Amino acid sequence: MTSTMPNMPANAPPDARGALTLADGEPIIEVRDLCKRYGSHVIHEHLDLTVSRGDIVALVGGSGSGKTTLVRQIMGLEDPSSGHIRIFGHDITMIDRRTAHLLRRRSGMLFQRGALFSALSVFDNIAQPLRELHTLSEDLIRDVVMYKLEMVGLSCRHASRLPSELSGGMVKRVGIARAIALEPELLFLDEPTAGLDPEASDEFVAMVRGLHRSLGLTVVMVTHDLDTMVMLSTSVAVLADRKVLVNAPVEDVVRVDHPFIRAYFLGERGRRSLQALPAARRAKVSELLEDGK
């Protein structure tokens, strides 16, 4: 099935395929000296961020710190005020619309709000990005939709349901199925576990981990959920003071002396979540975890 998938066709134009030659670990997203203002309100100032192929980066920061705005700029849905954003090796502030469109197809997004069209069935929600290509037969679309449903742990009997007939966890899964419909290399998740109970969150984390492995995804995930962040991320990018303060594995992040980091990671909830780190990584922060006891 994968060879017949719409994304990355063998005859795709070379400009949008250049990054395919990038090896594992090479930068997929490079944000340099980004500034973003709404009127006189400065959201980002001299912000830098690098995300490499295969990373699962958790983007954390206070409410209103500009996490969603940053993701929207990286996805090309919002223009920076100044600075550069390279994605798959292309500076998205310098490319033509067609290349931008092709690059956008290489990313999938689970939005913070309004993940699904409420009037459309699960099937039609997932089929929507495939139909927009105008190149696939309905037979192929049906196969792809069913395959994606299976990948996110749902069965074909969910296909005819409306979003209002699903649990919160299922809605998120369908959102992911739609986000990966075009087999993206890069997946953005904005608060993917918000509103889920701990069990549904854990199942969701396991699913994303499985997709990351099987699809070779790079993931950028905005989250307030410390447990999800500790379990899933390969690095944590902290957005504070209008920039990315640090982007490193969580055990290195928590050792940075900054009021937001102390409050966020080393409060009671933060310490509890950090206990879930594998022993070797937890050992690096054992002193900090002991301190608060």
Ligand SMILES: Nc1ncnc2c1ncn2[C@@H]1O[C@H](COP(=O)(O)OP(=O)(O)OP(=O)(O)O)[C@@H](O)[C@H]1O
């Ligand atoms: N289109 C817009 N016009 C004006 N201001 C905006 C716009 N979009 C976002 N903002 C402002 O930019 C700031 C950052 O918003 P953003 O949604 O990126 O925050 P966030 O970190 O995602 O917050 P949350 O954790 O609550 O989702 C906020 O002060 C918001 O009001």
Ligand SMILES: [Mg+2]
């Ligand atoms: Mg947000």
